[in-house]
Amino acid sequence: MKKILHAIFAFCLLSSAACAALIPDVSRFAVGARTVGLGRAFVGIADDANSIFYNPAGGGWAKTVSLVSTTTRLLDDTNVLSLAGMFPTHYGSVGFAYATYGISGSFVTYRDALGQVAVDSTREGMSFSGSSAILSFSSLPFISPFSPDVKATLGFNVKLFRQSLGGGTVGAASSSGIDIDGGLLIRPSEWLRIGFSALNMLPDSYNQIGGSNNWDSGEERKEGIENVIKTGIGLKIPSSMLPKGMGKELIIDADLDMFIAKPRPALLHIGTEWWPSDYLGLRMGLDQDVASAGQTDSMVVASSFTYGAGLKFSSFLFDYAFKPSSLTDANSHYFSISYLIPTFSERQVIVALEPRDRTITYKPSVLLKAKSPSKVREVRVGGAAIKTLAGSFETVVDLSLGKNPIKMEGYDEKGANIASGECRVLRLAEFSDVPHQFWASDPISHMATLGIVSGFPDGTFKPQKGLTRAEMVTLLVRAKNTVLTKPSGNVFKDVRKEHWASQYIKASLNSNIVKGYPDGTFKPSAGLTRAEAVSVLVRFGDIREKETAASASYSDIASKHWAFRSISAARQAGLLSFIKESTFKPQRPITRAEACEMLSRIKFISGKIDQLLSFDIGY
Amino acid sequence: MLLILVLFCACDAATLTSPFLNYPNPFKTRDSKAGTTEGTYFAYGLSSATNIEIRIYMIDGTLVWKRSFLSTDPEGSAGYHEVFWDGALDTGASKRQYSGYILRETAPNGILLSFLIANGKVLAKNKITVFQ
Numbered sequence: 001m002k003k004i005l006h007a008i009f010a011f012c013l014l015s016s017a018a019c020a021a022l023i024p025d026v027s028r029f030a031v032g033a034r035t036v037g038l039g040r041a042f043v044g045i046a047d048d049a050n051s052i053f054y055n056p057a058g059g060g061w062a063k064t065v066s067l068v069s070t071t072t073r074l075l076d077d078t079n080v081l082s083l084a085g086m087f088p089t090h091y092g093s094v095g096f097a098y099a100t101y102g103i104s105g106s107f108v109t110y111r112d113a114l115g116q117v118a119v120d121s122t123r124e125g126m127s128f129s130g131s132s133a134i135l136s137f138s139s140l141p142f143i144s145p146f147s148p149d150v151k152a153t154l155g156f157n158v159k160l161f162r163q164s165l166g167g168g169t170v171g172a173a174s175s176s177g178i179d180i181d182g183g184l185l186i187r188p189s190e191w192l193r194i195g196f197s198a199l200n201m202l203p204d205s206y207n208q209i210g211g212s213n214n215w216d217s218g219e220e221r222k223e224g225i226e227n228v229i230k231t232g233i234g235l236k237i238p239s240s241m242l243p244k245g246m247g248k249e250l251i252i253d254a255d256l257d258m259f260i261a262k263p264r265p266a267l268l269h270i271g272t273e274w275w276p277s278d279y280l281g282l283r284m285g286l287d288q289d290v291a292s293a294g295q296t297d298s299m300v301v302a303s304s305f306t307y308g309a310g311l312k313f314s315s316f317l318f319d320y321a322f323k324p325s326s327l328t329d330a331n332s333h334y335f336s337i338s339y340l341i342p343t344f345s346e347r348q349v350i351v352a353l354e355p356r357d358r359t360i361t362y363k364p365s366v367l368l369k370a371k372s373p374s375k376v377r378e379v380r381v382g383g384a385a386i387k388t389l390a391g392s393f394e395t396v397v398d399l400s401l402g403k404n405p406i407k408m409e410g411y412d413e414k415g416a417n418i419a420s421g422e423c424r425v426l427r428l429a430e431f432s433d434v435p436h437q438f439w440a441s442d443p444i445s446h447m448a449t450l451g452i453v454s455g456f457p458d459g460t461f462k463p464q465k466g467l468t469r470a471e472m473v474t475l476l477v478r479a480k481n482t483v484l485t486k487p488s489g490n491v492f493k494d495v496r497k498e499h500w501a502s503q504y505i506k507a508s509l510n511s512n513i514v515k516g517y518p519d520g521t522f523k524p525s526a527g528l529t530r531a532e533a534v535s536v537l538v539r540f541g542d543i544r545e546k547e548t549a550a551s552a553s554y555s556d557i558a559s560k561h562w563a564f565r566s567i568s569a570a571r572q573a574g575l576l577s578f579i580k581e582s583t584f585k586p587q588r589p590i591t592r593a594e595a596c597e598m599l600s601r602i603k604f605i606s607g608k609i610d611q612l613l614s615f616d617i618g619y
Numbered sequence: 620m621l622l623i624l625v626l627f628c629a630c631d632a633a634t635l636t637s638p639f640l641n642y643p644n645p646f647k648t649r650d651s652k653a654g655t656t657e658g659t660y661f662a663y664g665l666s667s668a669t670n671i672e673i674r675i676y677m678i679d680g681t682l683v684w685k686r687s688f689l690s691t692d693p694e695g696s697a698g699y700h701e702v703f704w705d706g707a708l709d710t711g712a713s714k715r716q717y718s719g720y721i722l723r724e725t726a727p728n729g730i731l732l733s734f735l736i737a738n739g740k741v742l743a744k745n746k747i748t749v750f751q
Contacts, residue, residue, distance in 0.1 A: 021648070021727040022711075029679040075732050077746070078678040103678055106730045106746035109644045116699060117642040117662035126645065126748045128678075128730040165728055170645055170750050175728070215728060221751045223727045264710075291682040292674075292709035297723070299710040302682070325680070327734060328741050332680065 022224045023163065023177075023213045025200060026132040027053040030082040030099035032070045033319035033334035037308020038271025039285020041253040043195040044234025046185055048338065049084040052097045052136045052157065054230065055197040057183035059086050059093030059138035060153030065341040072334040075325070078103045086136075093155075095136035102129035108168040126167040133160045134181075141187070149616060150188045157181035159200075161213055161225065177213035178202070179225050191241065193234040195255075200227040229258045232269075247276040257288075264290055265301050273310075283308035287323065302326075308334075315340050348373040350408045350421030353392075357423050358615045361399070362430035362445075368406065369394040373419050376410035399427040401449050402612065405619040424619045426612070431461035438463065439578065440593040443600035446609045452479045453596060463593035469514070470501035470524035472533065475595065476513050476540050477504045479605055492522035499524065513540055531563040531586035533595060534575070538566040541602035543573045554584035561586065575601045632737070633671075637664030637699055639735040639743035645750040648706025648725035658705040659747065663735055668696045672736040675704070675747070678729065683708040706749060 028040075032050040035042045042050060046058025049068045067085045074080060082099035104127035108120040138155030157180060164174040183197040202225075213223040232255035239248045251273040258266050271285035284307055291302035308321035321334040354369040355361065372379055372388050379386050379393055386395050388410075397406055403426055410419030429448035434441050444461055447453045453475055455461040467475075477484070484503040490496045491506045499505075501524060508514045514536060516522045528536075537543075557567055567584060570576050575598045576584075599605055611617055640662050647657040661673055668690040675684040684704060688694035694702055711724020726749045735743045 021725050023727045023729075024677050024679040024681070074678065074680045075676055077732060077744075101678060103730050103732075103746065106644065106748045109640050109642045111642060116637055116664075117640045117660070117701075119638075119640065126730065128748070130729075163729065165730075165748070165750060168645060168748065170748065173728070173750065213727075215751070221728060289681055290710045292685040294685045294687055294709070296707070296709060297711075326682075327674075327736075330741075 021221075022226045023130075023161070025226050026080075026082075026099040026101060026130060026161075027134075027159075027199065028226075029072075029074060030070065030080050030101065030132070032068050032082070032084070032338075033072075033308060033321040033336035034273075034283070034310060034338075036287075036306055036321035036323055036332075036334045037283035037285060037310075037319065038251075038253060038273060039269045039287040039306050041232065041255040041269035041271035041285060043183075043197055043230045043232030043253070043255045044185075044193045045232070045236065045251055045253045046183075046193070046195055046234070047236070049086040049095065049097075051183075052084050052086065052095045052134055054199075055183040055185060055195045055232070056095070056136045056155030056157045056181055057138050057153045057185035057195065057197070059088070059095050059136060059155055060140055060185070061187075062086050062088045062093050064088070066338060068336055068338045070334060070336040072332055074101075074332055075327070075330045077105075090140075092140050093136075093138040095134075095138070097134040097136070098131065099134075100129065100131040102127065104128070104167075106168070123169065124167045126165065126170055128163070128165050130161070130163040132162075134158070138183075144186060146186075147188075150186060152184060152186040155183040155185075157183075163213065173215055175213045175215040175221075175223070177223075177225055191236050191238065193232075193236065195230070195232040195234065197230045198227070199230065200225045227260070229260055231256050231258075247274055248278055249273075249275040264299070267301065271306075279312050281310035281312070283310070283321070348376075348410070348419035350376070350379065350410050350419050352406070352408070352421060352423035355423065355425055359423070360426045360428060360613075362428055363399070364427070365396055365398045366425060367394060368397045368423065370408060370421065370423070372408075372410050372421075375412045376419050377413045378411045380409045380411070381406060399425060401427055401429055403618045422619070424615050426615070429455075431455050431459060433460040434463055438593075440597045443596045444593060446612060447596050447600060447605075450608055450612060452599070452605070453592070461592065463596075464591050466527045466589035467533070467592055467595050468525050468527055469522065470495075470499075470505065471592075472528055472536060472590075472595065473508045473514055473524075474501050474504040475599065476536070477507045477511075479540075479599060480511065482507045482511060492516050492520060492524075494521045495524055527589045529586060530584065530588050530590050530594070531561075531567065533590035534570045534598070535563050535566040537575065537595075537598050537602065538569050538573075541573070541575075541604075543569045543575075543602070554579075554582060556583045557586060570598070573601070577601070633669035633697075633742070634666045635664060635735075635743055636666050637662065639663045639733075639745050641704075641733065641745060641747050645748035646706070647751050648749055649723070658703055660701040660703050661733065661735075661745075662699070662701045663743070664699040665695070665697050665737075669737045671695050671742075672734075673702055674734045674736060675726075676732045676734070677726075678731065681710065683710050683726070683731075685709065 031053045035050045042054045046055040049066045051058025065087050070082045072080045080101045084097040086095040106126040108123040109117050110120045112118045134157050136157045139153050141151040141153050144150040144152040159179045161177040166172045179200040179202045181199045186194045215221040234253040237250045253271050255269040267288040273283045275281045287306050288301050288303050290299045293300045306323045310319045317338040319336040323332040325331050350372045352370045355366050371392050374391050376388050386393050406423040408421040412418050428445045487497045487502050487506045491502050495505050578597050641659045646659040670690050672687045694700050706725045707723045731747050733745045733747050
């Protein structure tokens with residue numbers, strides 16, 4: 001992601017460096033009334049078809065087809081008309097926009113007999129018009145590299161510019177150019193959006209591929225297309241997050257425009273939109289632009305407030321915006337009409353009522369009860385087809401140990417897939433002799449679900465049973481997912497290749513987890529004491545004793561005890577938190593429950609458990 | 620009394636004695652690369668001395684050039700005047716060092732809007748054409 005942003009930045013640095021004149025980008029002033037009412041702050045919000053002009057990544061979030069048509073008259077003389085549309089598909093959102101502007105009434109002049117300037121009435125007036133056609137595509141939301149909870153979309157535009165100038169002594173001249181835009185829209189949460197866009201990214205020094213506006217008559221003339229990098233933060237606060245009585249929705253957006261290749265100040269745009277009801281929206285914004293300061297090569301940032309309102313009727317939205325001008329009789333009024341085609345490609349949702357999404361259970365199967373849209377006649381769950389009755393259905397779903405994404409696909413009477421839903425269920429392992437209130441029931445259940453430990457064929461776990469050296473080695477090798485190889489010969493004198501744990505013992509030897517005795521034996525059936533188990537686990541987890549920490553040990557563990565350092569390190573790392581007494585009892589046999597508890601607190605094992613319990617990963 | 624006040628104000632406001640135009644129109648802007656300067660002259664006639672301002676806007680509404688003159692300046696006095704504009708934009712990315720020469724951003728081909736403003740009020744509007 002960083003590389004992409006760096007590439008865009010470098011590309012923009014190259015832009016607009018070669019041309020002495022820049023044409024205004026129609027995207028700056030042909031945008032919808034809603035955008036203008038927001039002070040042209042739209043990069044962060046980018047939630048309607050106008051996002052094509054400011055941040056093409058906005059389309060990826062669209063759930064309905066939307067069409068927006070806008071008209072305005074700038075400085076009481078330039079007529080502007082634009083049309084933008086956005087069409088969500090299963091692969092991303094496709095958009096188009098067309099904007100056009102025109103002005104006429106410029107006359108050829110001459111010097112009369114007195115030397116004063118006069119209009120040459122023998123020649124026709126001159127007119128100027130321009131247009132921009134934009135084809136846009138935005139990806140569907142994808143999980144961002146920053147966090148699995150953050151989704152983002154990427155979008156880009158291809159733009160074709162055309163201008164024509166005619167009449168008077170000009171004759172007929174026209175120009176054309178191509179450029180591209182790129183955009184990124186990140187949604188860390190439902191109400192927060194962060195947007196970036198780079199408009200007109202092509203360098204104008206390479207007119208073979210675009211980036212400039214080239215005239216086909218008159219002198220050879222190449223004009224640049226103004227490039228700008230925009231960043232924006234948008235807040236879209238629903239009624240549930242607003243104080244009671246504060247309306248249906250509040251939108252706030254703040255954008256910053258930066259001109260990388262030009263010595264221009266950054267421009268700020270701030271806008272807010274408040275919907276007190278479902279039908280009426282009110283807007284206000286602060287819009288900035290550069291303006292002449294009245295001297296050569298001197299400019300200032302000119303700020304102006306904008307105002308707007310929107311009226312929503314069924315699928316239609318009427319928007320108006322007012323932008324005052326410092327000139328009398330030159331205020332700009334924007335009018336837009338939007339048509340939103342509801343649920344064109346929006347998939348309907350099947351909602352699981354029981355079990356709820358993100359359920360944890362110990363049962364091998366669940367009775368799934370779900371609510372489906374009324375047009376759904378049949379639902380397929382895991383390959384099984386179920387007829388729906390009055391918008392609901394139920395079926396028994398078998399669960400495997402671990403994560404169970406239960407996918408529900410709904411079909412109408414013609415067999416078209418019109419709805420879908422998902423219910424995430426985590427099934428944890430359960431043993432008949434480990435009640436849920438048992439002190440180590442969670443680590444035993446988690447480790448068994450991960451396949452690190454297993455119970456006995458009669459469904460018990462025997463948590464108080466001691467652990468042999470062979471069993472401990474097996475547990476550790478499974479925890480590390482070590483690849484097992486069948487030994488070609490005996491592993492130790494007392495571990496023949498036919499021994500049930502010979503593969504695990506060989507793997508642990510290769511991984512340097514355990515060692516044998518000097519007499520060439522391993523004593524696989526010997527029980528492990530607490531001190532021995534802790535020593536092995538500290539080595540296995542690569543746990544180091546903190547040098548600065550005081551020797552935190554037990555009354556029966558003298559500093560000369562052979563396992564003193566390992567026990568201290570294990571205690572500092574939290575492995576021994578289950579021991580509430582002041583004594584450690586080093587010679588006491590380690591139990592299966594204690595081994596599970598300690599192992600579950602080793603860092604990379606606890607990471608595996610966290611992943612197991614997360615509903616955002618692996619479904 | 621009100622009538623006298625209205626008459627007084629009307630007499631005080633400057634009017635145009637010759638139209639607000641530019642010559643030549645269309646015109647070529649100053650070209651730093653070629654080293655040529657054509658530009659255009661804004662011509663106007665004032666009935667009385669007044670504070671004036673000439674503003675040029677791109678069609679998107681951006682104020683790209685502005686010059687102000689007091690009634691005591693020659694350009695604000697009564698009579699016929701001409702003010703020169705070379706086509707360079709005050710808001711342009713000016714003075715960029717490019718291949719060894721200074722590049723100033725000039726107006727692109729097309730029509731721009733110019734306004735003659737007297738004491739804050741638009742006295743006249745004129746459309747100017749740039750064509751290289």
